[in-house]
Amino acid sequence: MASLLDVRDLTVTFPGKTGPAHVLDGVSFAVAPGEAVGIVGESGCGKSMTALAIMGLLPPGASVRGQLWLGSDDLLVLPEPALCDLRGRRIAMIFQEPMTALNPVRTIGDQIAEGLALHLGLGRRGRADRVRELLDRVGLPSPRFSPSFYPHELSGGQRQRVMIAMALACEPDLLIADEPTTALDVTTEARILDLILEVTAASGMALLMITHDLGIVAETAERVLVMYAGRVVEEGTAERLFAGMAHPYTAGLFAASPHAVAIDPGVRRPRLAAIPGTVPEPEERPTGCPFAERCSRRTPMCIEPPPLAALGEGHCVACFHPLAVGEGVS
Numbered sequence: 001m002a003s004l005l006d007v008r009d010l011t012v013t014f015p016g017k018t019g020p021a022h023v024l025d026g027v028s029f030a031v032a033p034g035e036a037v038g039i040v041g042e043s044g045c046g047k048s049m050t051a052l053a054i055m056g057l058l059p060p061g062a063s064v065r066g067q068l069w070l071g072s073d074d075l076l077v078l079p080e081p082a083l084c085d086l087r088g089r090r091i092a093m094i095f096q097e098p099m100t101a102l103n104p105v106r107t108i109g110d111q112i113a114e115g116l117a118l119h120l121g122l123g124r125r126g127r128a129d130r131v132r133e134l135l136d137r138v139g140l141p142s143p144r145f146s147p148s149f150y151p152h153e154l155s156g157g158q159r160q161r162v163m164i165a166m167a168l169a170c171e172p173d174l175l176i177a178d179e180p181t182t183a184l185d186v187t188t189e190a191r192i193l194d195l196i197l198e199v200t201a202a203s204g205m206a207l208l209m210i211t212h213d214l215g216i217v218a219e220t221a222e223r224v225l226v227m228y229a230g231r232v233v234e235e236g237t238a239e240r241l242f243a244g245m246a247h248p249y250t251a252g253l254f255a256a257s258p259h260a261v262a263i264d265p266g267v268r269r270p271r272l273a274a275i276p277g278t279v280p281e282p283e284e285r286p287t288g289c290p291f292a293e294r295c296s297r298r299t300p301m302c303i304e305p306p307p308l309a310a311l312g313e314g315h316c317v318a319c320f321h322p323l324a325v326g327e328g329v330s
């Protein structure tokens with residue numbers, strides 16, 4: 001099937017103190033129409049930069065190379081007005097913290113209606129009807145919830161529901177959810193994830209779920225990209241990858257995930273095991289395997305960059321010493 005989103009060799013660089021800092025280094029992946037893809041990695045791996053590059057919202061100072069195809073449009077060469085038209089209409093994004101993403105001095109109804117006026121040209125009456133329909137759709141029905149509410153009158157979970165309503169407003173082809181439940185308690189997290197899955201499946205929307213938690217990926221994605229230090233280090237269908245994580249980093253994330261039981265109900269662990277060390281800063285990244293310094297399996301050959309190579313159908317890994325199926329990381 002033709003891809004909806006095709007990211008090719010995406011590289012994002014900022015000027016650093018000692019030279020260019022590559023925050024993304026040759027990232028490539030595709031999302032098919034209606035597909036749910038998860039991007040997972042620790043803080044600082046480049047997940048948000050990937051999302052912001054797709055949205056055309058990178059911070060000032062960023063320089064971008066590569067290609068970002070949405071259907072037949074390369075987003076990296078589209079002029080700003082065309083990109084602006086595309087945001088909300090074809091791609092929408094839900095951010096980590098709804099309180100900062102929502103405008104505190106405008107009603108939720110006005111904020112949801114904005115995209116409807118801009119992209120669909122709906123009149124006042126049409127917008128009001130659609131806002132009520134969307135609030136209802138995301139579990140904020142009237143009369144209990146009114147479009148005239150301000151964000152501060154809602155709980156964190158309810159605000160995230162408003163963000164979902166805004167994202168759904170124009171029925172985009174792709175929804176990017178960047179850590180959408182980080183600010184929520186566990187019960188609310190489960191409800192919001194269920195809602196995102198339900199609305200995307202019902203409307204045939206593709207989903208790019210960005211998270212640091214492999215458990216969330218296991219619950220939401222059909223395909224998984226594991227990112228480390230600005231690169232994709234493992235990619236596979238959720239079925240393949242969770243049946244045999246091959247990169248020592250992915251296995252480390254699994255060992256550190258409090259939700260690992262969602263991936264493997266048989267898992268028994270006395271305690272969570274953190275990966276030693278931290279993600280190297282963009283200016284300090286080695287030219288070879290970026291994970292080598294933290295990896296118990298490294299050998300002298302890891303001073304070379306391992307290519308992302310196929311392990312089997314629907315599964316690739318960038319590691320010279322991948323784990324065999326069933327093998328744990330020591």
Ligand SMILES: Nc1ncnc2c1ncn2[C@@H]1O[C@H](COP(=O)(O)OP(=O)(O)OP(=O)(O)O)[C@@H](O)[C@H]1O
Pocket residue numbers: 014023041042043044045046047048049050059212281282
């Ligand atoms: N404005 C900026 N200028 C320079 N470097 C930046 C800027 N914003 C982020 N970075 C760097 O880009 C790298 C990737 O950041 P990014 O926010 O994409 O990580 P992430 O994986 O999404 O982490 P998190 O889960 O914490 O959001 C980090 O090393 C970060 O320090």
